[in-house]
Amino acid sequence: MKSALRDAVLSALVALRPVPVAIAVAAVFVGRLLLLAWRGRSRAAARHANRAFAERLTQAGKYVAPLLLIVALAVPLSGDRYYLHLGILVMTYVMLGWGLNIVVGLAGLLDLGYVAFYAVGAYSYAIISTTYGLGFWTCLPIAGILAAIWGIMLGFPVLRLRGDYLAIVTLAFGEIIRIVITNWVSLTNGPNGISGIPRPTLFGLKFTPAGGPGSFSDFFHLPPSPTWRAVYLYYVILVLALLTNWVTLRLRRLPLGRAWEALREDEVACRSLGINVTVTKLTAFAIGALFGGFAGAFFATRQAFVSPESFTFIESAIVLSIVVLGGLGSQLGVALAALVMIGGFEVFRALADYRMLVFGAALVLIMVLRPRGLVAGRTPTVALGRKREISAELVAQGRG
């Protein structure tokens, strides 16, 4: 009580308006209560409960993952464009989360500038398609490869750095990219952005809302509707996201993925076993960047417009939060976290300006309650007998 009061007084001092003060007081008060309630349980009991919860969730994962996939495939059946757009948004973040998970979750390298790769992908597609008139599917690999090259260029000088030095340099690179695209007007059209970016086609069929010759609805004799495009975009991002997931899961079972995880566990030991640490880190960076670039190209084609505003640090922060909240390295966790965070963010639309306030407070609260994320623990990649989940306490988070 006393501290809530104290917090309230100091909140009031900075605010000149009464309503936000009241809300802030309430938020702090509720936060305190939750914190006290959480502290009330004995630490050991809490840890035990946490582990039990994690185990249950992992077991449930066997059923949750296919279920989620079915729901994801079925979203377009609703025919509601609001849900489709929300689905596209969530899927984009799922894909970004899975991409960053390679770098942060598997290789244990803290990247605070993931948005740079997203931006490179988006602008590559925007510039190439509007300049040379190439379509989405031609540009997609180019955008991904350009982002990967950027990842290698970024990685090469900085991967010698450890821990938070790496973090700040990646953050700096993210900012550099944003400043360059804001100011290189002749190439990027500066703050005004690039508009008129071509939409994706399905084997040459266009998705024009009004139908007409050469359009998807015309070819299949369907009533022209803007929904078709939303459905198509939704499936495109779903496929891209699933591709990311599939490649990650494959790589985890290959020496490269195992080396990433070993790197996260102990870099010195890796070196003593003859693993080229720099090259291994670079591949993680490059592959993470590749998928970031794909997602960026998709973002550009979905919006038909890109501008520097979409690529601020907060995007990197959101994607990183999704990865950490999901549980480092857990594919299912990342998908769930993206759903909860991006979906939750939509649910609170009514809060308008206060939405970010709730979002920030939620980040703090979730971390305090579940510092290891939703799905903690690690599944071994290979086993002589039965694969048993490894408790999160043993798994390192990397120093890079």
Add this chain to the structure above:
Amino acid sequence: MADELLEVTDLTMRFGGLRAVDALSFVARRGEITAVIGPNGAGKTTVFNCITGFYRPTGGGVLLTHADGARFALQRLPGHRIARRARVARTFQNIRLFAGMTVLENLLVAQHNTLMAATGFGILAVLGLSRYPVAERQAIERAREWLDAIGLTERADDPAGALPYGAQRRLEIARAMCIDPVLLCLDEPAAGLNPRESDELNRLLLRIRADGCSILLIEHDMGVVMRISDHIIVLDHGRKISDGTPEQVRADPHVIAAYLGEGDEDEVPAEEVVA
């Protein structure tokens, strides 16, 4: 048989004003267990770090010769090349296992380079188009042999971090052996082991030697050292004070003086050691 495997010449390592290793020269012969002993702070681990590429020595050289005549100047190779090309493996004083990975995974990571070569730059293996599955089966087979050798087959699927201390020590040795080394450097492998575990360790090391891998050993446990070493080098304050068979070393007055701490003319004042 007993030709020269590792030649250390005038090896010097300085940290600021402190000479941790001072013009050290010694030879380790193929097929032998060579032990490096000395009081705490004598510079033993520093020598190891110079040999395995974790430190770049201030001066001097470390030359490794394979049985086929290939020579490697270890002081110039980066750490991962020393393990991969020169095939020198090591363990650490504070065990460094991949704690969150299973015992089996630890042994597979050690075979990274062999396995990587089978994946066709990774891309083919992702698509399932390489001979990787065969290579992985062989790697698992090899891991299983080592698991049998160290008695951990039952625990193959447990996380390495959950093993008892002695088992972790053995696993670290097995992991190092999985890179197929010609020289295995062990940094205090018997530290913290009980007598029974020490005996097991002795047997394991003798077996490794019998299989053709030479061993360089730092150890405090004289029971282990005297029983299994073919050749002992004694360091004190970064210098070699004795070199020979266990019997010779045991009888050397310098060694006795160093261990009992009397009559040592070049004793470094305490301040200098702290610096």
Add this chain to the structure above:
Amino acid sequence: MAYALQQLINGVTLGMIYGLIAVGYTMVYGIIGMINFAHGDIFMVGAFLSMISLLGLAAFGITSVPLALALTLIFAAAIASLYGWTVERLAYRPLRGSFRLAPLISAIGMSIVLQTFVQVSQGARVKPMEALLPGGVQLMDQGGFAVQLSWMQVAIVITTLVVLAVFTWLVTRTSLGRSMRACEQDLKMAGLLGIDTDRTISLTFVIGAALAAVAGLMFLLYYGVIDFYIGFVAGVKAFTAAVLGGIGSLPGAVIGGLLIGLIEVFWSAYFSVQYKDVAAFSILVIVLIFMPTGILGRADVEKV
């Protein structure tokens, strides 16, 4: 020559502000090894507090500028300290000894909260304020270019130096400073030796926040405009400064701050204003490539 001298003056002034913020980053990092992402926002809150205080004092009829500045300094530092303390208590302390990334995300969350809080309570528009200390002294005149040293710059540099002197005394000469340095060396051991580590960490946040608030006041005086977003930009640059100087090193933070300030000002003056931040970040990357632990950072020797 005259032009360069003018830039030097401007750069040092700006660098002082960055240095003050950077000290907060580096202190927290030194003790608990985390990037306090909300620190830049504490600085921003400090700037707003300063503005509110100055307006309030003016309303009460306190027109003596030195008095108003002194009162504002104390007010902003005190309230910002409470903010710093609260942030640590709510978002970081529950995560003490937890996994490495949890406090980072929590800090990002806290940063979003503070930023949005100021945005919704004060509005998103830029807040202008008239110059409090107009005028200055003309140092030299060369070919029609007059080198100005404004009173504001003098005030900023002097205040910063005084604050840093007090701070240095606090860290090197008091028992609190001793506890802080002990915690920095080894938190667990310090706790075993009877140092109240929680209290020491809290105080570290409080001191860092107070310094950031002073920087906020300086920023407000120097630029005359603030908005809710200044915390992020200045925070990133101050953190860059801390890393550049060698994170964990207090003199390093000030040196790093000065360097970043100078780079920014000189780059803007001689090359292009738009790319000044790119220049600062590029220098950071280059320095880190050759000195991986910054200019005054301790070498990170891996014990094997």
